[in-house]
Amino acid sequence: MSDTGEVAQQAEEESASIAIGKQLAGAREQQGLSQEQLARKLNLTVRKLDDLEHGRFAQLGAAIFVRGYIKAYCKVVALDPAPLLATFEPEPQAQEQASMQSFSRRTEKEAHDNRLMLFSYLILAIIIGSSLFWWWQDSSDEPVVETTPLNADIVPAPALESELQTPVDEDSGSLQEPDLSQQPISQQSVIEARSEETEVAEKAASGREVAQAEPAAAAEAEPQAKAPLAEAPLAEGEQRVVMRFSGECWVEVHDAKGQRLAYDIKQAGQELELVGLAPFAVTLGKHDVVSISVNGQAVDISQFPKNRLAKFSLPLTE
Numbered sequence: 001m002s003d004t005g006e007v008a009q010q011a012e013e014e015s016a017s018i019a020i021g022k023q024l025a026g027a028r029e030q031q032g033l034s035q036e037q038l039a040r041k042l043n044l045t046v047r048k049l050d051d052l053e054h055g056r057f058a059q060l061g062a063a064i065f066v067r068g069y070i071k072a073y074c075k076v077v078a079l080d081p082a083p084l085l086a087t088f089e090p091e092p093q094a095q096e097q098a099s100m101q102s103f104s105r106r107t108e109k110e111a112h113d114n115r116l117m118l119f120s121y122l123i124l125a126i127i128i129g130s131s132l133f134w135w136w137q138d139s140s141d142e143p144v145v146e147t148t149p150l151n152a153d154i155v156p157a158p159a160l161e162s163e164l165q166t167p168v169d170e171d172s173g174s175l176q177e178p179d180l181s182q183q184p185i186s187q188q189s190v191i192e193a194r195s196e197e198t199e200v201a202e203k204a205a206s207g208r209e210v211a212q213a214e215p216a217a218a219a220e221a222e223p224q225a226k227a228p229l230a231e232a233p234l235a236e237g238e239q240r241v242v243m244r245f246s247g248e249c250w251v252e253v254h255d256a257k258g259q260r261l262a263y264d265i266k267q268a269g270q271e272l273e274l275v276g277l278a279p280f281a282v283t284l285g286k287h288d289v290v291s292i293s294v295n296g297q298a299v300d301i302s303q304f305p306k307n308r309l310a311k312f313s314l315p316l317t318e
Contacts, residue, residue, distance in 0.1 A: 017055030020070070020084050025053040027077035042072050057088075234275065239295055241280060241314055243272040247289030254281040280314040 028038055039049045051059045052073065057066045067085060074081035234240060243251065245266040253262040255276035262272060268289070274280070284290055284301075287310040292299040294315055304310040 016087050017057050019055075020088060021053045021055040023079070023084060024070070024073050024077070027074070027079045028053075031077050033077070038073075038076060041076050042069075044069070063088075232275075234295075237277050238275055239278045239280075239315075241274045241276075242293045243274075244291045245270050245272070245289060246291070247286065249287075249289050250285035251290070252283040256280075278315065279317075282310075282312055282314055284310045 028035075035046050035049050035053075039046045042049070048060060048069075051057070052066075052069055057063075060066050060069060067088065070084055070088065071081045073079075074084065237256075241253070243266075245268060247268050248265065250265050251262055251272065252260070253274055254260050256279055257277060259276070261274045261276055261280075264272075266272060282292075286307075287301050287304050288306050290301070292301060292314070299314065299316060301310065301312065301316075304312070
């Protein structure tokens with residue numbers, strides 16, 4: 001009886017699907033549309049449209065798609081979709097197939113995501129492993145320096161002197177040379193260390209003597225270097241300018257050819273001597289701390305205002 005009921009129910013569902021398809025096809029024919037024309041308007045293939053008109057709803061996918069197709073079809077042919085949708089009952093097999101397709105797509109997507117995540121983890125592990133290996137290799141290449149205390153082998157001086165005393169032969173009265181090869185290694189290292197300390201002290205003392213001698217030699221050489229300039233005869237058109245500074249002052253001097261003879265900051269007690277073609281273009285930052293002489297004759301520059309930059313020519317013009 002149960003099998004007979006299921007067959008009857010299936011026949012009723014098939015007859016309902018066929019009835020819906022016939023109503024749709026009849027409305028299309030009343031509108032004078034062919035399957036090709038209606039398929040283009042619905043953006044469907046002719047095959048799907050034919051399945052819809054013959055009630056083969058299982059070929060169209062899930063029930064929600066079939067309902068959508070029916071609504072769109074009715075809208076084009078000016079047919080009320082409500083009575084058709086009320087009689088539409090999706091086949092259990094079609095629903096199960098659509099559910100299985102949806103589950104299959106979801107499972108496939110999850111598998112693809114898992115593969116992508118595994119690949120990402122693999123790349124990250126390779127990067128971390130390479131970084132750790134590079135760090136370990138760099139740390140292993142660093143040299144290890146072992147330090148030994150300097151006083152590890154030093155023996156107290158009194159004990160060393162007592163051991164190094166030269167023995168005397170009582171019978172012959174002659175001195176016996178000590179056998180240094182039989183002394184402990186620690187004593188030999190102490191002797192070498194003391195000899196090195198003596199050499200370092202001698203070198204430091206000689207270095208101080210050289211350092212003290214250099215300034216004196218430079219001081220003696222400076223007047224000798226200036227002497228030829230003062231004693232050198234002047235060529236035609238040349239003049240000698242001497243500037244003495246009692247304070248810090250910036251100075252710049254050019255000769256008649258435009259050649260710069262001086263460009264410097266002088267300190268108190270310094271002297272600047274120049275020889276060149278006159279007239280000289282002189283610029284002083286603080287002229288009240290400078291005394292000037294040209295060819296041994298003093299030049300008065302007190303008429304220039306104080307605390308201002310002074311620009312003038314030497315010899316001074318009236």
